[in-house]
Amino acid sequence: xxxxxxxxxxGLRKTLAPAxxxxxxxxxxxxxxxxxxxxxxxxxxxxxxxxxxxxxxxITAYRGATPTLDGTLAPGEWDDATPITxxxxxxxxxxxxxxxxxxxxRGFVKHDGSHLYFAFDVTDDVLYGHTVERWxxxxxxxxxxxxxxxxxxxxxxxxxxxxxxxxxxxxxxxGTGRSWQMVCSTHKSRLGGVGxxxxxxxxxxxxPAAWAAYQRWIVDGAQRAVVRIKADKTGYVIEWAVRFxxxxxxxxxxxxxxxxxxxxxLNIAVQDLDRMEDGEGMFANIHHExxxxxxxxxxxxxxxxxxxxxxxxxxxxxxxxx
Ligand SMILES: [Ca+2]
Ligand SMILES: [Ca+2]
Numbered sequence: 059x060x061x062x063x064x065x066x067x068x069g070l071r072k073t074l075a076p077a078x079x080x081x082x083x084x085x086x087x088x089x090x091x092x093x094x095x096x097x098x099x100x101x102x103x104x105x106x107x108x109x110x111x112x113x114x115x116x117i118t119a120y121r122g123a124t125p126t127l128d129g130t131l132a133p134g135e136w137d138d139a140t141p142i143t144x145x146x147x148x149x150x151x152x153x154x155x156x157x158x159x160x161x162x163x164r165g166f167v168k169h170d171g172s173h174l175y176f177a178f179d180v181t182d183d184v185l186y187g188h189t190v191e192r193w194x195x196x197x198x199x200x201x202x203x204x205x206x207x208x209x210x211x212x213x214x215x216x217x218x219x220x221x222x223x224x225x226x227x228x229x230x231x232x233g234t235g236r237s238w239q240m241v242c243s244t245h246k247s248r249l250g251g252v253g254x255x256x257x258x259x260x261x262x263x264x265x266p267a268a269w270a271a272y273q274r275w276i277v278d279g280a281q282r283a284v285v286r287i288k289a290d291k292t293g294y295v296i297e298w299a300v301r302f303x304x305x306x307x308x309x310x311x312x313x314x315x316x317x318x319x320x321x322x323x324l325n326i327a328v329q330d331l332d333r334m335e336d337g338e339g340m341f342a343n344i345h346h347e348x349x350x351x352x353x354x355x356x357x358x359x360x361x362x363x364x365x366x367x368x369x370x371x372x373x374x375x376x377x378x379x380x
Contacts, residue, residue: 059209059210059212059261059327059329059344059347063249064192066115072086075297076365086233098327099379100181101317104233109173111352113352114351114352114367114368114369115350115351115368115369116368116369116371117140117142117167117317117324117368117369117371118140118370118371118372118373118377119139119168119169119174119282119370119371119372119373119375120138120139120140120169120373120375120376121168121169121170121301121316121373121374121376122138122139122169122170122171122376122377123135123170123202123373124137124173125177125297125298126297127174127282127283127284127297127298127299128284128286128287128297129284129285129286129287129290129295129296130295131166131177131179131297136166136168136169136177138376138377139166139167139168139177139289139377140166140167140168140176140283140377141164142163142164142165142166142167142178142259142326142350143162143163143164143165144152144156144162144163144165144326144328144348144350145162145163145251145328145346145348146162146163146341148328148348148349148350149325149349149351149352150346150347150348150349151346151347151348151349152335152337152340152344152345152346152347153336153345154244154346154347155346156331158181158266159181159183160182160183160330160332160346161180161181161182161183161294161328161330161346161348162180163178163179163180163181163328164178164179165178165179165326167370168303168377169316169372170316170319171272171315171316172236172301172302172316173300173301173302174299174300174302174305174306174372175297175298175299175300176218176296176297176298176300176326177295177296177297177298178216178295178296178298178328179293179295180214180216180293180294180296180328180331181292181293182292182293182294182332183292183332184327184331184336185214185244185287185291185293185294186213186214186244186245186331187214187245187246187253188205188244188245188287188291189291190332190333192245192252193333193334193343195212195334195337195342195343197342198212198342201337201342202246202252204246204248204251204252204258204377206259206263206264206266206269208263209342210241210243210246210258210259210260211241211258211260211265211327211329211347211363212243212329212331212342212344213243213244213246213329213331213332214243214244214245214294214324214326214331215241215242215243215244215245215255215285215328215329216241216242216296216298216328217240217241217242217260217326217327217328217329218239218240218242218298218300218324218325218326219231219238219239219240219260219304219323219325219326219327219367220237220238220300220306220313220322220323220324220370221239221322221323221324221367222235222236222237222305222306222307222308222322222323223236223237223307223308223309223310223322224236224237224323228263230262231260231261231262231268232262232265232268233261233262233265233267233268233269233271233272234267234268234307235271235303235304235305235306236272236307236308236310238260238268238271238272238305239260239262240257240258240259240272240275240281240355241257241258241260241329242254242255242256242257242258242267242283242285242296242298243255243256243258243285243329244287244294245258246258248273248276248277248308249276249277255285255287255294256276256283256284256285257276257281257282258276258285259272259273259276260272270281271314272295272373275304275305276298279301280300280301280303280304281298281299281300281301282298282299283296283297283298283299283304284296284297284353285367286353300324302314302315302316306322308320308322310350314372315373317374318374319371319372319373319374320371320372321369321370321371321372322369322370322372323367323368323369323370324350324351324367324368324369325349325350325351325366325367325368326350326351327347327348327349328346328347328348328376329344329346329347329349330344330346330347330348331343331344331345332345332347349366350368351366351367352366
């Protein structure tokens, strides 16, 4: 969903959640606002790619073998990819995540010269629409309409955001190959409807051109994702392909081709609905929404000057051996 917070001071974010939900040591009160603490609580750091600045991480995707999108991370399939771990140390827009069994992920990113690939192996203790019924929050009876009035991100799943060349420098996306935000849900999809996991049009879904572009990408296969619910219901696995053309537009009419180094904006959000009561007091009873890149903002910035993007470095070569 859209980022809701504003920044009261350098590097600090206020969420819209009531103060009573920020008793965790991850939050402190500053100038009357509850804000995420600085790095003291950052979780496990596995790779150099995970040691960037706290607020705006950088990760590098190298060229590797084309994975099979089947929802299974086969032995070796992602060995040439760069790992992503979460959601410890990520920005939690709603309730903080304090238990890896509640929400955590192991992910990967790589490319094959024509597509960017992500994998997300997500641990989530309660699977909305699978282990609990598909409840609706008060006041949002249309959340599961597959129209711009629905909430594509309302469920368990992952959102990808890329800013390939959009000068908006804002927390959102424009809905073009230059910047976009797409949703992969575990319980509904454009191609299969409610009840079938897959891709959905993300934000800004109420902008007709963005909605149309996202839908075209899904229908045409410019973006493809396969979701598998784990047999023991402890989470799910997503494998997601993003075709460079039309989705990584480095300048108007020019798409990344895998032959040179490039840097694009990246953010990843993990959505976690659990039981309705788990999200009590949060917008639409959402339990967690955790963001890879916190972003930066300076006091006094206008909303359109905020920048929540981390960096994805795209490299023409293979990942160095470690
Ligand atoms: Ca696979
Ligand atoms: Ca969940």
